[in-house]
Amino acid sequence: MIKPPSLIHEFSLVYSEDPALDLPSDPAERERALKVARETGKWPIREGQQPTMFHFRDLTREEIGWWRGECGHSTALGRPLSDVEFNDLLVRIALRGIDNFGSLKVERKQVSKGIHLVNRDVIEAIYEAAPRALGEFFDVIFVRMGERLRPLS
Amino acid sequence: MKATNSTQRQTMVCPYEAPPSDALRAFGVKAPAPPGYTGPDLTVCPGYTTSLPETIEVARAWGWAERGDLRAYCEPNDAVIDGVDIFAAAVAELQDFKCPTCTQERK
Numbered sequence: 643m644i645k646p647p648s649l650i651h652e653f654s655l656v657y658s659e660d661p662a663l664d665l666p667s668d669p670a671e672r673e674r675a676l677k678v679a680r681e682t683g684k685w686p687i688r689e690g691q692q693p694t695m696f697h698f699r700d701l702t703r704e705e706i707g708w709w710r711g712e713c714g715h716s717t718a719l720g721r722p723l724s725d726v727e728f729n730d731l732l733v734r735i736a737l738r739g740i741d742n743f744g745s746l747k748v749e750r751k752q753v754s755k756g757i758h759l760v761n762r763d764v765i766e767a768i769y770e771a772a773p774r775a776l777g778e779f780f781d782v783i784f785v786r787m788g789e790r791l792r793p794l795s
Numbered sequence: 796m797k798a799t800n801s802t803q804r805q806t807m808v809c810p811y812e813a814p815p816s817d818a819l820r821a822f823g824v825k826a827p828a829p830p831g832y833t834g835p836d837l838t839v840c841p842g843y844t845t846s847l848p849e850t851i852e853v854a855r856a857w858g859w860a861e862r863g864d865l866r867a868y869c870e871p872n873d874a875v876i877d878g879v880d881i882f883a884a885a886v887a888e889l890q891d892f893k894c895p896t897c898t899q900e901r902k
Contacts (some may be wrong), residue, residue, distance in 0.1 A: 646848035647876040652857075671813060680811050683848055713842065791849075791878055 643741070645697060646683030649791075652738050655782060656678045656685050657775040658680045662693035679763075681783060696779060697739040700786055705735050717754075729780040733768075734759040736783045743767075807840045831892065853878035857886070 645654045656663060658676050664686045665672045679685045687693055701709070713728045715721070722732065737760045739748050746767050750758040768775055799807070805815040808826040815824050826837035844850060853875065859868035860879045869875060891896065 649849055649852055649872065649878060650869045670822065674810070674813070681810075681847055698872065702873075722800060 644683060644685060644695060647681060649700065651685070652697045652699045654685075654697050655680065655779060656687075657772050658778060659772060659774070660693045662687055664675050665769045681782045685689070685769055692742050694743045695741040696734040696737065696775075697741070698783060699712070699738050701732075701735060701783070702756070706787060708754060708757050709735060718731060729776060731759075732783055733779050734762075734765060737779075742765070743771075770772035804840070807842075808838070809840045810843050829892070849878075853882050857882040 643654075644656075645652050647653045656679070658665070658672075664782060665675050685693065688759070709728075712731060713723050714763055716723050719727075735757070737748065738750075740746065744767075748764055749761050751761070752758050757779060773777065802819065805819060806822070806824050817893045825860055827839050828834075828837055828841070853879060856865060856868055856871070857873050857879045859865045860883075865871050865875075865879070869878075
């Protein structure tokens with residue numbers, strides 16, 4: 643089920659290269675259609691097809707603080723995170739579930755007080771299936787983190 | 796939206812439509828605003844913005860906040876509280892626009 647954009651609840655994203663999406667071929671038109679889909683939650687899906695839906699939730703203030711701290715000095719690695727690592731970490735905090743993605747189960751484990759992360763193998767599986775999807779999701783989550791009230795501002 | 800065709804929606808800066816051609820722009824392209832509106836230029840049709848799920852969510856949150864029971868609707872985060880503040884200001888502005896004398900009487 644597609645969950646519409648929300649400030650409170652989970653919302654769904656579909657990867658732009660998902661074959662179930664019916665998007666214009668012109669790059670500018672394609673970007674416009676994707677922007678509208680992300681804002682409205684009305685994804686242009688080909689008839690009879692089922693996209694893979696990734697469900698996210700906006701980060702809490704506590705999660706943003708923890709993520710920024712980890713970027714500067716990772717508790718596990720004892721050094722600052724690289725670009726790829728902090729991208730993945732943000733997706734691991736925000737991701738809540740996936741529909742239509744094989745038998746992979748999304749589980750979240752607590753790593754710190756108030757902080758839960760999706761299993762690392764989920765991120766690896768997304769990367770295997772669609773290497774650019776993680777970067778795309780990161781961009782959306784990151785923008786929402788900074789501009790949560792776009793529709794009203 | 797069903798009452799307008801694609802070209803009409805393009806002239807109203809509808810995000811669902813492709814940007815208008817230069818020829819169409821020559822006839823004037825502007826997001827519709829009510830008569831007497833003096834605020835900043837609208838960047839998209841307000842019909843689009845006001846029907847976005849997050850706008851509707853904030854409108855509902857405002858309704859609960861007005862009744863003093865926002866927590867019955869959601870666990871309010873910073874974004875919801877900011878949204879309710881912005882929405883409340885917009886409602887007051889609209890009330891003033893619809894009935895300026897009512898606002899003066901209240902003062």
